[in-house]
Amino acid sequence: MSVDTRQAPAELTDEELQALDAHWRAANYLSVGQIYLMANPLLTEPLRPEHIKPRLLGHWGTSPGLNLVHTHLNRVIKARGIDALCVWGPGHGGPAVLANSWIEGSYTETYPDITRDAAGMARLFRQFSFPGGVPSHVAPETPGSIHEGGELGYSLSHAYGAALDNPGLLVACVVGDGEAETGPLAASWHANKFLDPVHDGAVLPILHLNGYKIANPTVLARLPETELDELLKGYGHDPVHVTGDDPAAVHRAMARAMDTTLDKIAAVQRAAREDGATERPRWPVIVLRTPKGWTGPKEVDGLPVEGTWRAHQVPLAGVRDNPEHLRELEAWLRSYRPRELFDEQGSPRPQVLACVPAGPRRLGATPHANGGLLLRELPLPALERYAVPVDKPGMTLHEPTRVLGELLEHVVRETAQRRDFRLVGPDETASNRLDAVYAASGKAWQAATLEVDEDLDRHGRVMEILSEHTCQGWLEGYLLTGRHGLFSCYEAFAHIVDSMVNQHIKWLRVTRRLPWRAPIASLNYLLTSHVWRQDHNGFSHQDPGFVDHILNKSPEVVRVYLPPDANTLLSVADHALRSRDYVNVIVAGKQPCFDWLSMDQARVHCTRGAGIWDWAGTEDDTREPDVVLGCAGDVPTQEVLAAAQLMRRHLPQLSVRVVNVVDIARLLPSEEHPHGMTDFEYDGLFTQDKPVVFAYHGYPWLIHRLAYRRTGHGNMHVRGYKEIGTTTTPFDMVVRNDLDRYRLVMDVIDRVPGLAVRAAVVRQRMEDARLRHHEWVRAHGTDLPEVADWSWEG
C-alpha cells in the first residue's frame, strides 16, 4: 500500500500537526545551531561572524529526515505506550539525535551541565564537533544510541540483534539510501526470516531515500517505485510510502504510515502469540522519500543545494567571511521561528514537548540502549561437569570444540526461560562441532521447512546465516542491549568482519570512559576450523591474521586466547563468557587433539595465561635451561611436545624448558596491555639470554611485535604460518611452514652453543625424517605412521 502525500487523508488534528511540526522545527533549529554556532544560540541579537565556529564540521543533509522520524516515533511511543529503541543508520546525522535528546531532557539527565535552557543550548552547540567536545556522529556519548553509523552497513543487523528476545520492544531502524548500497546492509534485509514473532520484538525499517550520497545519486532512489516495491517485497516486506517536501503533508502521511505499520506489527504479533499462527509474516517497511537537506538553503551561490548532494555536509561554508552567507544562515535559522519554540529562558515550550513520551520511554532514555543496566549473570556450570578426565598428559584425544559444545548446551538450556544467550555462526555450528547445543535449542528459522530438515526451530536461539556480517551485527545488537552470546567462525573468515569489529572495539573503548554506560557482556569469538586443518578447502580457507588485526586495537578492550586443549578451552570460554566490555578472541581446533591438562591444571594455567610445563621439559631446578621451547596454539603445542620428546630421546644431556602461552597478550610489557608481563615475570619464563624457539599458531612476526622490548628478544626464533597454504595432510602443512617437530629440533641444535658432535648426527636424522615425510606423503596421501600414531610418552 502507498500513503502518498498527494492523497493522504488528514488524520492528525490541526493541533497535533502544529505540535509535531513545532517539535520537528525545534530539532532542525538545534541541528543547524550545532553545526554553526558557538554563541548567540537563540538569535537574541543579529548573527555576527564571531558567533560562528571557526571550523564548520558536521552533516546537515540527513538531519531533517532523522528529526522527522524522531518526532513521529515520539508520537506513536506516547500514544501507544510502547517501548522503543531507534537505530540511526545515517549516524553522521549526529546533530539530529543530539537535538532530540536535548529537547526531551534525556541529554541533560545524562550530562547535567548541558542544561535545558539558553546556557545549556549554547554549550550543546559549542561542544558539537569541537575539540574536547562531542563527536559529529551519533556515538557512544549520545544517549539512546547503540550504533555509531559512521561506517555504514550495520544498522539493520544491529536492529535485529536488539529485537531478539525482547518481545515488548519496537526497534525502529533508519536505513539511509547510501547505506543501503553496502553489502552488509543488503544481506541483512533477510534477517526477517529469523525473527520470531512470539519471543522477539519487532523491527520497523524506515528506508530513507533522500536521493544522494556524498557526491552521487543513490541506486535505490533512482529505481522506479514499482521496482523498489518488488525489491522490498522480495525481501519479505510490505512497503508503505511517504513521499513529499511539504512539511504538513509529510507529517500527515508519516503519522498515518506509522499507525499503519504499527497496527500491522501488532496484528502479526497477536496472530503468532495468541492465535498460534506459524506462517512467516510479511513485516512492514516505511519508505520515506524527502529532500536531502530539507528546509535548508535552496540555493547557495547560484547552485541548487536542498534536495541535492551539495546538502551533505555544511551547505553554507563561508559564513564567517561572507556576509551574504551569514545573512542566509540567519534567515535559515529564523525560518524555524525559534521564539515560538523556546521560551525566554531558552527551554522548549510546551507545544514542542507535546509529543515527547515520559521517562524511560524517551528514545534517549531507554535502558535498552544502555544494555549493561539490564544485564544478568550467565548461569555457567562448574567446569568439572564438562571437563575431560586427564590423569597423565597426552594419553587421550578430544575434539576441543565438541567438548565446549557440551558446555554451551548447558548455557543454552539454562537460559531457555530467560532467553538472554544466543549462539551465532555462518552455517558452521555443526561444522565447528558445537552441535550439542541443538539439544537445548534449535536453529532460528521462520521460512519454509521440509521434512528432511533437522534442528530448525521457530523459536530457536542458534542463529545461522551464511553472512558473517549479519552474524556479527546480530550479536553486537544483542550484546549492546544487555544480553550474552558467542560467535563461532572459521578462523580465516573472521577477516570478513575486520571493519565491523573495529567499530565495536571503538564503541567499547569510548563507553569504558563514560560513567553512565553500564558494562555489557563481551563479544566472544570462537575461531576454529583454523589454518592448520583446512583439509577440505586449502589455501582460500587459511589465514590466522584476525589475531593480528585485533591486537592492533585498544589494549583495554582486546583479549586473545589460544587454549592448547579441551580443558583449557573450557576455562578460557568460561572466563570470556563472564567478562564485560571486552572483545575476546579464542582460537581453538575442532579436530581431535591431545588432552594435556586436567581441569584443575587448566584453570591454573589459564589464569596465569602462560607457564612452564615442567612435565614436558627436562630442566632441573638448579640452573637455567639450555633452551626454551615456547608454544601457543594447539598444533604448535603438539609439535613442541613432540620436539621435546625427540630431544629427550636423542639429546638427553640438553636441559629443555617448555613454556605454553594461552593468553598471547601476556608477552607484551605490562605497561602496554593490562595482561602484559613485567620483565621479571617474562625473564622468569623465557630467560634473559638462552635461545628461545617459539612455535606460534599464526604469523610468526606477531610474537616479535609483542616481545621486542624484552631483554632476551634477540635470542628468540619464531616459527609459524608463512602463507604456505594448500589442501594437504595436517603434518604436511606444518612441514611446509617449518613448524614441524623435526624442524624445531634442528632449530634448537642450530642455536644452542657448545653441543657435542652427536648433535650433528641428530640434526641429520631430523632432516632425514623430513625427507621421509616428503616421499611418504606424496606416495600415500597420508602422514607418516610415526607422526600419525605419535603420542606423548610422559
Added chain:
Amino acid sequence: MSVDTRQAPAELTDEELQALDAHWRAANYLSVGQIYLMANPLLTEPLRPEHIKPRLLGHWGTSPGLNLVHTHLNRVIKARGIDALCVWGPGHGGPAVLANSWIEGSYTETYPDITRDAAGMARLFRQFSFPGGVPSHVAPETPGSIHEGGELGYSLSHAYGAALDNPGLLVACVVGDGEAETGPLAASWHANKFLDPVHDGAVLPILHLNGYKIANPTVLARLPETELDELLKGYGHDPVHVTGDDPAAVHRAMARAMDTTLDKIAAVQRAAREDGATERPRWPVIVLRTPKGWTGPKEVDGLPVEGTWRAHQVPLAGVRDNPEHLRELEAWLRSYRPRELFDEQGSPRPQVLACVPAGPRRLGATPHANGGLLLRELPLPALERYAVPVDKPGMTLHEPTRVLGELLEHVVRETAQRRDFRLVGPDETASNRLDAVYAASGKAWQAATLEVDEDLDRHGRVMEILSEHTCQGWLEGYLLTGRHGLFSCYEAFAHIVDSMVNQHIKWLRVTRRLPWRAPIASLNYLLTSHVWRQDHNGFSHQDPGFVDHILNKSPEVVRVYLPPDANTLLSVADHALRSRDYVNVIVAGKQPCFDWLSMDQARVHCTRGAGIWDWAGTEDDTREPDVVLGCAGDVPTQEVLAAAQLMRRHLPQLSVRVVNVVDIARLLPSEEHPHGMTDFEYDGLFTQDKPVVFAYHGYPWLIHRLAYRRTGHGNMHVRGYKEIGTTTTPFDMVVRNDLDRYRLVMDVIDRVPGLAVRAAVVRQRMEDARLRHHEWVRAHGTDLPEVADWSWEG
C-alpha cells in the same frame, strides 16, 4: 517468464539431448572419480579398497549443477559462436570445472602430463586434493578460472568486472544459494545499474538453488517462487526458471532457458548499440533449481543424502573400510555408464565432445581468463607534465591527491578508445579530490538521471557505488581479465575488503608460480582521507591498519608506499600503474600538504624508497649524527621537519639526521622482502647505535615488527597512531597521539646522552607549547597560529 520442466516443450532433438546428457554424465563421472579414486579410473575391474584415496576430500554437492551449467554453456557457445567466460561462484565444486576442462582438452594443453586418456584420467583423479597435487577448489591452477570461490560472496562483482569494456563477451556467473546470503553478493546484484550495454559485455547470472549450505537450508531456496521473483525483479532482472530432477526434462528446460536469455541479451545489446536505446535494460537471470548432490546416492546408511545438506562434501565416507559403501560407490560410478562415455583408451567419445566448442572458445581456454595475455601497457605521461614546481622545500602547498587526479585524468583520456582503465571508489572520487578525472570520463550510471546531476555518464569509466566490496570485486574482475585500474578509498574503510584482498593476494601468489599464467596489472589502492584528517567524522573513520594487514601477506605480492608530498605521490603512482602482479597500497593525504621534493628529487627518492633528507637535518659529513629522525607518511613528515627546525633553532649544537621512508617494506631485512634493505644499507641510514625517533603514519608497533632484527633496533623509539581518535583539529590529533613536533623534540632530548643543561630548558619550552596548544584549541577550536602558519625555513 518461467520455463518449468513440467511444461517445457522439447526443443532439443533427441540426438542433441543424448549428446548433452553424455557430456554431463562424463563430467559427473570424472567429478566423482576425482573425489574418490586413486586407481582403476575406468572401472575396468571391480572397485577395491586400494583404489580409493585414503583421505576423501572435496565437495560433491554442487558439482552436478556446475557440470550441467558447463554442458549447456558449451552448447550455446558453439551454436552461437560467442566468446564466453564463466565465473563459478561455488568454487568448492572444483572437481566439476576440472572435469570439464579435461573433457574439452584445455586441461591437457595446460598440463601436458594429464593426458586425455586413461593414464591421464588416473593422474587427474589422483592429483585432486592430494598432497603435491591440485587444490579442491576452482583455483588459479584451474584453466579458465578467474575466481577461487572458496570464501563466497564475490562471484557476481567479479563477473561484472570481467564484462566491463568487453562488449563481445558473455560472462556467465553461477551464484550458489549459499553465497547469495553473503553481503558482498547481495550488494552486487545492483551492479547491473552500472553496466553499459554499448561498451560492456553481458553478465548472465545463474542462481543455482540446490537448497542447502553446509548444514542448513538456504534462505533463497525457501522463498515462495513469487517472492523470489519479486526480489530478482527488484534487482532489475528478468527471471527464467529451470526446475527439476529428471535429467532429460532439465536438459530441455535449461537449453531453452539459455536460448531465451541469450536472445534477450542480444536484443538488449542490439537496441543499445544499433537503435540508440538509452533506457536501463532488464537483464535476464536464470534460476536453476536442482537437487544438491544430484545423481549421487539417494540414501546412505538409511539417511537421505541426494537433495540434502548431507551431499555437501563426500556422501559415502567409509568407502575404504565399509564394503557396503564401496559397493554403493561403484554402483554410483557405473550409473553414468562410463563405457558409453570413454573409449578403450579412456578418451571421451565423440558424442561426449559433440557440444564442446573449439580453440579459445572453450571455457578452459579463453584468454579472458588469463588476462595477462591481453594486457597492454598503459599510456602514462611524462610526470613532469603534472608535477608541481619545487625550487626550495616547503615553500608551497598542494593537495597531493588533487595533483594525482590530473595525472589520472590523462590516463582516462588516453584510454578513451582502448577502454582498458577504470577508476573505482565508494562514492568518494570527488571527496578524495580526484574529480579532475570527470573531464575525461563521467561516472558510469544506467539508472535514471535528473537535471541537477553532474558527471553521470552512460558510458563512463569511473565506477562509484557505496560498496567497497563491489568496487573491489569490479576491479579484481577487470584486472584478472587483462585491464588496469585504481581503487581510491577512505583509509579506514579499506578494512571492509580485508578478506577480499587476502584472496586476491593468494591468487597472485599462486599465479606467479604458474608459468602459463601471464602477469596481470597490479591491484592499486589509493588510501586517502586518512587517520590524521578526519575532521568531519572522527573516530569511526580513523584506522590506519590496512597497511598492517597487507604486510602480513606474501612479500612477493605486497607493496606499501607512503609518499610524503605531491610529487612523490606522482612517482609512486606511476610505478604502481606500470607494475604487474602486485597489490600496491599507497597512503596519501588529500589536504594541502607542503611540497618537499621536486619531480627529479621525488623520482630518485621513491626509487630508493628511503633516504636521508640532508637539507632537513644539521649533520655534517665528518661523523655520524647524534640522533636520527625517521618519518613515513605526510603528516609525520611534516611534524618531523617542524621538530628538526625547532632543534636547529633551540639545540643548534645537536647533529640531526632526517630520514624519510616512502616504501615501508624497505625497513624489512632483504631476505624477508624483495624491497628489504641489507643491514649495511639500513645501518647507513639509521646508524647502529644512535637514538632513532621515528614518526610513523600508522600503528607504531608496525615499525618495530619490520625493524626488530636490525642492530640498532634497541635505540629506536616510534611514535604513531595509538587509537586516540576523535573529531578535533589536525594538530590536536597529532598531540593526542604524541606524534607532534614538540613531543618529538622532547623524545630526542630524552634519548640523546650528554646534552647540556640547556636541553632541559628546551624540553620545558616544548611542554609549555603543548599546554598552550591544549588551552588554545579548547578555547578557539582552531590550531595555534604558530602551528597553523608554520612553514619550513630552509
